[in-house]
Amino acid sequence: MNCTDCHEMISDYVDGMLDLGEQTKIERHLANCEPCRAVRDDLLQIVHFSGQLVMHAPPNPADLWQRIQTQIVAEQPRTATAQLKNWWQRLHSRDFNFSIPQVAAVAAALILVAVISLAVFKKSTDAPPIAGQGNGKEVPLGYNETSPEFQELEQRIRELKATVEQRKASWGSDLQSSFERSMVYVDQSLDESRQEYKNNPADEACRELLRNAYREKVRVLQGFANF
Amino acid sequence: MLLAVVGWCASSATAAVKFDKTYSPQGRARLSVANINGSITVTAWNRKTIAVSAVNESSAPISERVIGDSISLEVRKTIPPGKADFQIFAPADTAISLKNYMGRIEVRGFRNDVSIKSYDSDVRLIDLRIPSIDVNVTAGDIFFDGELTGDGPYTLQTLKGDVDVTLPASNSFQLSTRALSEKINLGDFMSSLTGTSKFPKGISGTHLRGGPRLNLITFNGRIQLHKK
Amino acid sequence: MTLATQNLMMPAIIERAEEPSSDLDLVKAAAAGDHAAFEQLYYLHNRRVYSLCLRMLGNPNQAEDLTQEVFFQLFRKIGSFRGDSAFTTWLHRLTVNQVLMHFRKRGVRLEHTSEEGDFTNVTETPLGSTRRVSLVDRLALEKAISELPPGYRTVFLLHDVEGYEHEEISTLLKVSVGTSKSQLHKARMRLRELLRTQH
DSSP: OOHHHHHHHHHHHHTTOSOHHHHHHHHHHHHTOHHHHHHHHHHHHHHHHHTTOOOOOOSOHHHHHHHHHHHHHHTSOGGGHHHHHHHHHHHHTSOSOOOHHHHHHHHHHHHHHHHHHHHHHHHTTTSOOOTTOSSSTTOOSSOOTTOHHHHHHHHHHHHHHHHHHHHHTTSOHHHHHHHHHHHHHHHHHHHHHHHHHHHOTTOHHHHHHHHHHHHHHHHHHHHHHTO | OHHHHHHHHHHHOOSOEEEEEEEOOSSSOEEEEEOSBSOEEEEEESSSSEEEEEEEESOOOEEEEEETTEEEEEEOOOSSOOEEEEEEEEETTOEEEEEOSBSOEEEESOOSOEEEEOSBOOEEEEEEEESOEEEEEEESOEEEEEEEOSSOOEEEEEEESOEEEEEOTTOOEEEEEEETTOEEEOGGGGGGEEEEEEETTEEEEEETTOOSEEEEEEEESEEEEEEO | OOHHHHHHHSOOOOSSOOOOTTHHHHHHHHHTTOHHHHHHHHHHHHHHHHHHHHHHHOOHHHHHHHHHHHHHHHHHHGGGOOSSSOHHHHHHHHHHHHHHHHHHHTTOOOOOOOOTTOSOOTTOOOOGGGGOSOSOOHHHHHHHHHTSOHHHHHHHIIIIITOOOHHHHHHHHTOOHHHHHHHHHHHHHHHHHHHHHHO
């Protein structure tokens, strides 16, 4: 056996995967070859230490957990988001020690809500989300889709859109695509921030994001309306 | 007859054209560049002149306006829009104002105010030790590595993209981060922030003595702060 | 079997979390809608998931994103866990599949066919006893792993770090057992090179 052959088999050797015949051949070669012994020893160390690597923790597990919860809640049909979120939040704030009847009751209630919301969702897929449709007590404070600030921005947006529509046809494909892309991102951001703000009307960050999203829509429309 | 001649001249200017100009401001200059489709790269140098060179394909006429130390360059809006890539060198104390629709923007080494507005651009800001900045893009990552040397404000906003900021540990600022995606990582700054208020979609706080406002905003993307 | 390979058979795994026998209870409760149980599962297992993602992707932000996705998928699929394997194994598989999907979405090709630098110079001069200092420390190894190309890194992590067999790896990655073995070998040799240049 030469060193090239030895190298080809050395990993399998180190893993104990060679049959007796091959093993003997390699060991005979290793007995007389310092460089190949160095390779074997290095691989042994690598494998040994690899099995001992520590686990890393995410930088902020609590934040990550929040995001997971948000994603779970967001998965539910829109019109019932407030309801389910209530359930979810109420479950979350309880003590760890659930009794079986409690778990069963909660599980049954969850299933019931899920079934109802699925039915409601199917009926009204086109209906816009309705503010404050929790259980009556949950009307979000401070949220006002019709605040003067937002109304004014909506008006501006309508005017600019009209101008853009008139001019768009003559732009050429590059500019049209750039505009369409920008509008997709802007509308997505606006929709999501509107939804978030509705769900968290006391959250200053949400309101600011909504305002910024509106302003950005105006900015994009202005930029392209000038073309 | 004259009209026909003029018309003929205009239509024959369709090959790639190089725009090469040098300006000699007397004091601190203000440079504005408005592009449509193409990159803009502005780098500080230690000469006193401003050198602009642009390669513009398919007749993207560039108009210039110089009033005192204020230099404005604009790629005129044509249908379809022409493509122009700008390569600019200017003194470090030049104030920079860039506008674009689509194309990469890079600004490097300046010591004065910077303003960047675009729709579809990645923005790279390197070695900027500046008194204020205002960056607003619809789609694109914003990368900033520099220092806050003045009263601010320092605003970096993108709708779709990451905001990645590196600052010295010694910088004082009033931080406001907003991310619809909730992905905010303040790195080593987190532990030295005081008076923090935390929402899922935003973290605010004071770093050291506070003072200039540092506003980092994204919707679909991440905010990352790094200490250097 | 030589002493060397005997040592290898049971590498000391000192920092893996103990699998509580109550995992199965937590899973059952979570599947029934017990939010607190699901949260407990998260806190028990997020490090393992994150570690694997971090090593496979080499990027903490992507690793966090993927960890989030894994637990989200876990939430969706938890009802389908039958208890025929350990929960950690099941969760592990879920994690690996998410990482592979992530690679596919980004067009990251796992079969690394370049032959360059695969083998050390076979005629190297032996450095004698001065070289018998430990080649590896954990930090150096982590760094070197992160520098492997994605294909090598994936197989190496699955086999040497996570303890999968070649047969399992070949099923997961949809490659032949031979490819899995050869990729592992190339990964180890590349690591060896990287570690040697660090010294």
